[in-house]
Amino acid sequence: MVDKTSVLIAGAGPVGLTLANELARFGIAVRIVDPAPARTDKSKALVLWSRSLELLDQAGYVEPFLAAGMPAHGAQLSDGKNVVARVTLDGIKSRYAYALMIPQSDTERILEETLEGRGVKVERTVALESFRDHGDGVRAVLKKADGTSESVEADWLVGCDGAHSTVRHGLGLSFEGTTQQSDWYLADGHCTGLEPHDVMHIYWHRDGILAFFPITEGRWRVIADLGPAKDAGRHADPTLEEVQALLTHRSSQPIVMTDAYWLAAFRINERKVAHYGTGRTFLAGDAAHIHSPAGGQGMNTGMQDAFNLAWKLALVIQGVCKPSLLDSFSVERSAVGDMVLRNAERLTDAAIMRNPIAQGLRNAVAAFAMGFPMIQERAANMLSETDIAYPDSPLSRTARHGDGPRAGMRWPDRLPMDSAKPQFLAVGPSGVVAELARQFPTLVRMGPEAAALKLIRPDGYVGFDGSPTDRAEAETYLRELAG
Numbered sequence: 001m002v003d004k005t006s007v008l009i010a011g012a013g014p015v016g017l018t019l020a021n022e023l024a025r026f027g028i029a030v031r032i033v034d035p036a037p038a039r040t041d042k043s044k045a046l047v048l049w050s051r052s053l054e055l056l057d058q059a060g061y062v063e064p065f066l067a068a069g070m071p072a073h074g075a076q077l078s079d080g081k082n083v084v085a086r087v088t089l090d091g092i093k094s095r096y097a098y099a100l101m102i103p104q105s106d107t108e109r110i111l112e113e114t115l116e117g118r119g120v121k122v123e124r125t126v127a128l129e130s131f132r133d134h135g136d137g138v139r140a141v142l143k144k145a146d147g148t149s150e151s152v153e154a155d156w157l158v159g160c161d162g163a164h165s166t167v168r169h170g171l172g173l174s175f176e177g178t179t180q181q182s183d184w185y186l187a188d189g190h191c192t193g194l195e196p197h198d199v200m201h202i203y204w205h206r207d208g209i210l211a212f213f214p215i216t217e218g219r220w221r222v223i224a225d226l227g228p229a230k231d232a233g234r235h236a237d238p239t240l241e242e243v244q245a246l247l248t249h250r251s252s253q254p255i256v257m258t259d260a261y262w263l264a265a266f267r268i269n270e271r272k273v274a275h276y277g278t279g280r281t282f283l284a285g286d287a288a289h290i291h292s293p294a295g296g297q298g299m300n301t302g303m304q305d306a307f308n309l310a311w312k313l314a315l316v317i318q319g320v321c322k323p324s325l326l327d328s329f330s331v332e333r334s335a336v337g338d339m340v341l342r343n344a345e346r347l348t349d350a351a352i353m354r355n356p357i358a359q360g361l362r363n364a365v366a367a368f369a370m371g372f373p374m375i376q377e378r379a380a381n382m383l384s385e386t387d388i389a390y391p392d393s394p395l396s397r398t399a400r401h402g403d404g405p406r407a408g409m410r411w412p413d414r415l416p417m418d419s420a421k422p423q424f425l426a427v428g429p430s431g432v433v434a435e436l437a438r439q440f441p442t443l444v445r446m447g448p449e450a451a452a453l454k455l456i457r458p459d460g461y462v463g464f465d466g467s468p469t470d471r472a473e474a475e476t477y478l479r480e481l482a483g
């Protein structure tokens with residue numbers, strides 16, 4: 001017997017769960033499988049940035065995240081003795097102008113509970129073993145913990161199966177990049193002696209970085225770099241005493257860690273695929289890109305891959321749009337992945353400098369630059385991922401630019417969408433947008449009155465930018481998308 005489904009998702013980490021939620025929200029049949037018997041109990045990715053919160057809000061399930069998380073409003077950089085710079089996140093141009101600190105274990109719990117509320121249950125202890133894209137669909141073999149196998153026929157397969165992705169290997173895509181030969185410690189536990197508790201504390205000590213990220217009241221994530229690796233083998237996980245010795249040595253105040261939940265050593269990998277899929281198979285999240293945790297972008301970027309892919313897949317599956325719509329997924333998200341890797345590398349390089357002259361220069365430049373509100377704002381918009389845009393996407397078209405965000409840019413406000421339908425929102429003079437909604441009833445929804453004419457994508461980016469006299473161009477744009 002071969003089971004049939006519309007979309008098979010391999011992997012129920014935060015990215016697979018986000019994708020499953022989005023597809024289920026649009027009424028698409030999904031199966032989501034994962035060999036792990038339970039979701040992670042580790043804090044791993046700690047931050048939900050503004051853009052992810054906006055997308056969760058638009059999707060209708062941001063509230064449980066806000067209730068479980070804790071806002072952090074900035075960062076404080078010290079050289080081990082003095083505060084070098086303070087960075088505020090208040091300037092982020094978003095209704096969520098902060099970093100929401102929330103352990104990945106909670107993020108996954110909320111996503112899984114929301115998914116169950118939509119009637120989809122993660123199939124645990126089930127791994128994707130192999131697959132074959134035969135043009136009309138994908139034939140996949142699932143392996144269960146009891147050793148039995150099941151054949152599944154899916155219209156589409158998405159590999160959200162993490163850094164060691166079976167889907168990526170199956171597609172034969174190379175994961176270009178490097179493993180940095182430096183060791184890091186991670187510790188998650190309660191700390192006393194750190195104030196204020198709603199900012200990140202970063203010590204650029206001459207012997208290496210020591211960074212504290214608030215998780216909940218009194219609980220902190222600590223990251224410290226140990227310098228170049230002594231050998232190719234994995235460094236042993238630290239003891240609490242070893243972590244405490246670093247805290248005492250590198251911070252300027254007496255910080256004490258107790259009750260460690262998690263102590264680990266790690267190395268940084270920076271790798272990415274060139275294409276996020278081929279044919280009927282896609283990759284999203286760590287399966288497509290991994291990088292340094294500096295900036296806390298990994299999970300956010302992966303979840304936004306999922307938001308980007310979900311509405312496109314839904315419109316194609318529902319027959320509203322042509323399959324060529326899906327070509328824009330890799331173009332858009334691979335460009336974002338490249339940018340995120342570059343930024344994370346820059347932040348990491350700045351953090352691990354050992355040369356005292358370079359360190360002095362870095363500290364002086366940071367102190368100087370962060371004195372300018374505009375630079376602070378730019379840094380905050382980069383970290384919060386609110387500056388992500390798709391100007392070079394095949395989906396971004398400008399007939400004429402008037403007011404407001406340009407083609408490819410994010411629409412900053414919450415959109416009055418029907419949460420069960422992936423549709424473009426037409427913003428402009430009511431007569432023009434009513435006509436577009438009449439001509440393309442499944443693809444376009446009437447939005448608020450405005451002087452310019454814009455078509456805003458279901459994920460909140462401007463697709464078409466024009467003036468009311470450009471109605472014919474807007475129609476052409478929609479006709480090219482429509483199936």
Ligand SMILES: Cc1cc2nc3c(=O)[nH]c(=O)nc-3n(C[C@H](O)[C@H](O)[C@H](O)COP(=O)(O)OP(=O)(O)OC[C@H]3O[C@@H](n4cnc5c(N)ncnc54)[C@H](O)[C@@H]3O)c2cc1C
Pocket residue numbers: 010011012013014015016033034035036044045046047104126127128129160161162163164165166186264266284285286287293296297298299300302
């Ligand atoms: C120690 C550590 C610390 C981290 N700290 C941070 C941080 O501070 N900030 C940050 O942004 N990121 C951090 N990350 C990275 C972050 O956790 C990842 O970016 C995020 O988990 C990616 O989500 P994902 O869903 O793509 O992949 P994953 O979370 O890796 O999930 C992949 C899932 O796929 C499943 N799977 C594997 N093989 C198969 C298969 N054959 N079939 C089906 N399912 C399969 C796995 O069991 C897993 O559940 C950290 C990661 C680690 C390991």
